[in-house]
Amino acid sequence: MSASPRLGSGAVALRPLGEADRPFLLELVGLPGVAEWWGSPDPPEREWEGLVNGGAAWAIEVGGELAGWLGYHEELEPDYKQVALDITLAPRFHDRGHGRAALRLAARWLISERGHHRLTIDPDAANARAIRTYESVGFRPVGILRRGNRNAAGEWTDGLLMDLLAEELREEDDPSAE
Numbered sequence: 241m242s243a244s245p246r247l248g249s250g251a252v253a254l255r256p257l258g259e260a261d262r263p264f265l266l267e268l269v270g271l272p273g274v275a276e277w278w279g280s281p282d283p284p285e286r287e288w289e290g291l292v293n294g295g296a297a298w299a300i301e302v303g304g305e306l307a308g309w310l311g312y313h314e315e316l317e318p319d320y321k322q323v324a325l326d327i328t329l330a331p332r333f334h335d336r337g338h339g340r341a342a343l344r345l346a347a348r349w350l351i352s353e354r355g356h357h358r359l360t361i362d363p364d365a366a367n368a369r370a371i372r373t374y375e376s377v378g379f380r381p382v383g384i385l386r387r388g389n390r391n392a393a394g395e396w397t398d399g400l401l402m403d404l405l406a407e408e409l410r411e412e413d414d415p416s417a418e
Contacts (some may be wrong), residue, residue, distance in 0.1 A: 243295040247349055252341035254298035254310060257291065261299050264306050265291050273331035275392045277367050300329065300342045307333040310342050312350065322358040323350050339373045344411065347377065351406045358405055364389050365398040374402050378410040 247254040257265075266287055269278045282290065291297060297311035308329035315322050325346065329339050350356045361379055363370040371381075385399035 244298050245349070247298075247345045249341060249345055251303045252338050252345065253301045254342060254345050255301060256295075257297055257299050257309075261306060262288055265299075265309055268308065268328065268330055271331060273334065274328050277364050277370065278328065278392065280390050280394060281392060298342075298346070300327075300338070302333055302338050307338060308342070310346055312346065314350075314354065314356070321356055322360065323354070323356045324360045324362070326361070334369065340376055343374070343377045344409070347404065347409050351409065356406070358403055360401065360403045362388065362399045362401050364391070365400040371400060371402070376410065377404065378408040379404045380408070
């Protein structure tokens with residue numbers, strides 16, 4: 241189902257998605273702490289298709305337990321080669337460094353194995369937890385995507401476009417970003 245390889249470091253691992261992940265991940269995107277940032281709900285089959293993302297996605301495991309999802313979209317045109325990321329974790333895994341670890345694993349692979357020089361991510365501008373996490377990995381704010389996201393209530397909200405150049409990837413946590 242996936243072209244993404246298995247990657248691991250410490251307790252956090254990224255592995256290809258499987259059909260067995262479907263119930264957990266479909267429930268995850270509707271949980272408080274996730275749903276308000278995820279966007280308008282889709283019917284389950286369409287949501288699952290979006291999560292599978294043509295194989296450009298991973299299940300995030302923490303200590304062997306399914307904890308979340310990380311997807312990416314690659315621009316492969318040589319003059320514009322870059323990648324956009326998206327991530328979500330179950331609320332019980334928030335604030336423990338697992339999102340940072342998963343992003344670092346993905347970023348290292350996308351840079352070293354796939355040849356990307358620039359990564360982007362675009363959280364809701366009000367999602368302070370996500371923004372702190374992304375900054376701790378090395379992402380920097382680039383600009384506001386005015387009314388760029390539709391939330392679960394159907395309201396348009398601002399997104400924060402952030403990017404990371406390959407040489408800016410932080411391998412260790414930056415305490416000033418917390």
